[in-house]
Amino acid sequence: MPVIEARNLELTFQTNDGPVHALKDVNLSIEKGDFVSFIGPSGCGKTTFLRCMAALEHPTGGEITVNGVSPEEARQARAYGYVFQAAGLYPWRTIAGNIKLPLEIMGFSKAEQEKRVKDVLQLVDLEGFGGKYPWQLSGGMQQRASIARALGFDADILLMDEPFGALDEIVRDHLNEQLLALWARTEKTIGFVTHSIPEAVYLSTRIVVMSPRPGRITDVIESPLPKERPLEIRDTPEFIEIAHRVREGLRAGHLDE
């Protein structure tokens, strides 16, 4: 059974300028352990699609299931962790306190909270920073803390909406490397929205290319790259070929208009 399955998914926003087709005829199934990237120009519905999986948006047509149930039920079962573009840490809580936030809400015991905070801080390479406040950390470290916060309650699905979009190239490379390591260790299913072609190709087992007006999927590319991916893999011919195909897909989406 696929972890996430969308059939003829459709979402239309009613605006003053008439209906906007954010998603139309979207079909996709994501298997357990997949790392799926969504790439496309702004307005292509990649974020909207991710938000539909998280039950933060409600489709106006078609069907979508998460773990075999509706996204709303999956949300209530706390089936996924969500990472936003901004870290959004509470400035009045320490890093440990921020990671505890979902754990407190979900009613974990104090001892369990401490243990999990310790575990996920190690997972995102932030040991020793638990007692710091967010303003004492760099942007990249804050984003890692927000990933740790999403990992703390150990949901099987991790949904990430341009989590590294606001960071510079070098920090981004480093975080991408860490994210792959983390994914290999935790074997989570990851949905990852990005507008960077190298990022999408480097991270993903599958790349979903989308295009706007109406927001739709134009291509789904299975990556032949091995699971083990050093940063240098980006200079190999295979990598460059996939990146080329993604670029072609994006261009084709634009030519339709």
Next chain:
Amino acid sequence: MMRTFWAVLVVVAAIVLFWYAAAVPMNIKTALTQAEREGAVISPEGAAARRDMSAIALALANPGQWGDTLVQDKPRLPTPDQVAVELWQTSGAMVLKGRAFSKRSLLFHGWVTLSATLLGFGIGTVLGVVLAVGIVHSRVMDMSVMPWAIVSQTIPIIALAPMIIVVLYSVGVQGIIPKAIISAYLSFFPVVVGMVKGLRSPDSMQLDLLRTYNASTSQGFWKLRLPSSLPYLFASLKVAIAASLVGAIVGELPTGAVSGLGARLLAGSYYGQTIQIWSALFAAAILAALLVGILGMIERLLLRRMGVLA
């Protein structure tokens, strides 16, 4: 740091100087009448001739009498030193004599007003926070309470205060309570406005994040909305406590109260004791500054404890 200190000092000195300069023309007519009666030569002669002349022209024509304008018993405008001496004699000096809470002491009157202020501020703050929580969580309250809260502040308190006091008196409530209620009436409003803004300050991403945790409304309130609102709350509290003080003083005016800074103001104006009026005004201003300052300290301590301030 030193530069700022001197700049502030220069501004204060300029204000004091302007005040002295203003006292001369303000008090010149009485000073001239008095001097003429004692045999001095004044130009022009005779009170009748001077009646319609401007105070500034009179002051310029009689520089010899300037000194007299600054030392009168019942001047139109008392000088800074007269007010300062009166303030000291009715506060510090009385403490030294061991009569800090005699009926002539500003400390006594200040305390009477302060107690009503604090009670009213407490009631107003609790009411304001409760209303804001309701407004943020209930659309019905948002649409029904907020307009009334705004309308309530358009009625001049000086018109409403006597009615509140009379109505409460008729049901047997008097003393500190009616004054506190007028204080609360003035102070709940800034708290409502600031608190509504503060409780709504978390952005949609923050709220979405809590949705992904399937957090309840009350968890969202305690963990996100309330902590986010604190900076807004404190800004409002500073406005509210000053308004509370005004409310308590206004509450003392229409009742013919015998104690409190408002009563002091009223008694001063009955007997033409301008120095007493001004010292009561300054006592009120100092009290307000102290209260706002204390709130500012609590705010800094709390925000630092929360880790928001470095």
